[in-house]
Amino acid sequence: MAELEFEARLDRLFAQAPVFPDAAIFAIEVDHRLERGWTLRRLLIGGLGLLGGLFGVVQLVSLNVLSRAETLTAQSSKLLSQNVHQFIPLHLSFLDLPFGREILGMSAALAVIALVLGLTRAIEEI
Amino acid sequence: MAGSPNQRTAVTAAHDVELAARAALGERAVFGELVRRHSSAVRGLLRRLGADAALADDLAQDAFLAAFEQIAEFRAEGTFQAWVKRIAARLYLRRWRRDKRMDLMAETPEPDMRPVDESRRIDLDAALNTLSAAERLCVSLCYGGGFSHAEVADALNAPLGTVKSHVKRGLDKLRDRLAGADGQAGDQVHG
Numbered sequence: 001m002a003e004l005e006f007e008a009r010l011d012r013l014f015a016q017a018p019v020f021p022d023a024a025i026f027a028i029e030v031d032h033r034l035e036r037g038w039t040l041r042r043l044l045i046g047g048l049g050l051l052g053g054l055f056g057v058v059q060l061v062s063l064n065v066l067s068r069a070e071t072l073t074a075q076s077s078k079l080l081s082q083n084v085h086q087f088i089p090l091h092l093s094f095l096d097l098p099f100g101r102e103i104l105g106m107s108a109a110l111a112v113i114a115l116v117l118g119l120t121r122a123i124e125e126i
Numbered sequence: 127m128a129g130s131p132n133q134r135t136a137v138t139a140a141h142d143v144e145l146a147a148r149a150a151l152g153e154r155a156v157f158g159e160l161v162r163r164h165s166s167a168v169r170g171l172l173r174r175l176g177a178d179a180a181l182a183d184d185l186a187q188d189a190f191l192a193a194f195e196q197i198a199e200f201r202a203e204g205t206f207q208a209w210v211k212r213i214a215a216r217l218y219l220r221r222w223r224r225d226k227r228m229d230l231m232a233e234t235p236e237p238d239m240r241p242v243d244e245s246r247r248i249d250l251d252a253a254l255n256t257l258s259a260a261e262r263l264c265v266s267l268c269y270g271g272g273f274s275h276a277e278v279a280d281a282l283n284a285p286l287g288t289v290k291s292h293v294k295r296g297l298d299k300l301r302d303r304l305a306g307a308d309g310q311a312g313d314q315v316h317g
Contacts, residue, residue, distance in 0.1 A: 006301055007269075013250040013304075014174070014270040017167035026169070026183065027162045030190045034154055037191065 142206040150198045157197070161190050164207045168214045174251065174266040175218050176259055185221065189214035208272050215271035219281045222263070253303035261296030264289050 020026065060066065137145065137159050149157040168189055172182035193200075193210045200209055254262050267273040267281070275293065279286040 006297075006304075009304070010269050010297070010300065014171075014266075016250075017164075018170040018173075018251070020166045020169060023162065023166055026165050026186070027158060030161045030165070030187050031154070031158050033187060033191055034157070034194060038154070 143202045146197055146200050146202070146206055149194065150200075154194075157194050160193075160206060164210055165190070167207050168210055171211050171266065171270045172214055172218055174254055174262070174270050175215065176222075176262055176266075177218055181221070185217045186214060188217055192217070204272075211271055212273075215267060215273065216281070219267075223283070250300075250304075253300050256303055257296045257299055258292075261292045261299070264292040265296035265300065268293055 137156055140148075140156075140159075142160060142163070145156050145160050149160065165186060169182050169186045172185050173179065177185060189210055192213050196213075200206065254266065257265065263282075264278055267278045268275065273281065275289050276286060278284075278293075279289040282289065
């Protein structure tokens, strides 16, 4: 019993924090070190991002990727229009519809806007 | 951030768990309040483990920086203070292992050469000063850092029996020192 009482007393004594007159200064020093750490981290991330971006640009230029992509896009576009004309019956072509291409374009744009609004709403609810 | 007076009041009134959750979201000013609340306890523990004042303060700062880095891992299963104390104790033990300050396996306790001024009020820190370094470390880790005997043995890479005997001898000495102290006066602690 005495042993338990002594251990409880010891727990209580250890739980009591000493009083340090420079506690406020200590807290400020910790804050400064945290700030330094964050600044260094931001600089490091920014620097690495910049280096990565520069490296990417250099690679794009050196490999002539843009002109290759342009060629491939033109080829794909041509192939796609050929296939579309092959599979879509003539009576469904845009020219035969009872409304113009502008109306079709506007409808598509409205559909995209509605989709975006719906997604936004869904994300807000989540 | 806790900038306006109202926000500052809200921060000082908030519970540790709430502050820790906000700090986990990146609110550094809120973490500063946690440092203000618990720095003395952490610094005190490190000194009780045997660190000198300068080392204790350095390690306490490191412990709070580490706590901020790992704050998302704080699950509030215990108190925030106990969590940071364990981090601080582990940092001290890492330093201790690096410096290999003492041979825990040496069963012969260091002689207690410090004179005791009976007229002076005996407190915990004065009582801890009468323990050998190994006894002090083991007792403080168990009672101040919340370590089990097995955890201390593991951390110090020492046999469990050795740790238990250091704790027992340390407790015996503390009991003798603290027995004479008046209940209330003896429970007060100096920095």
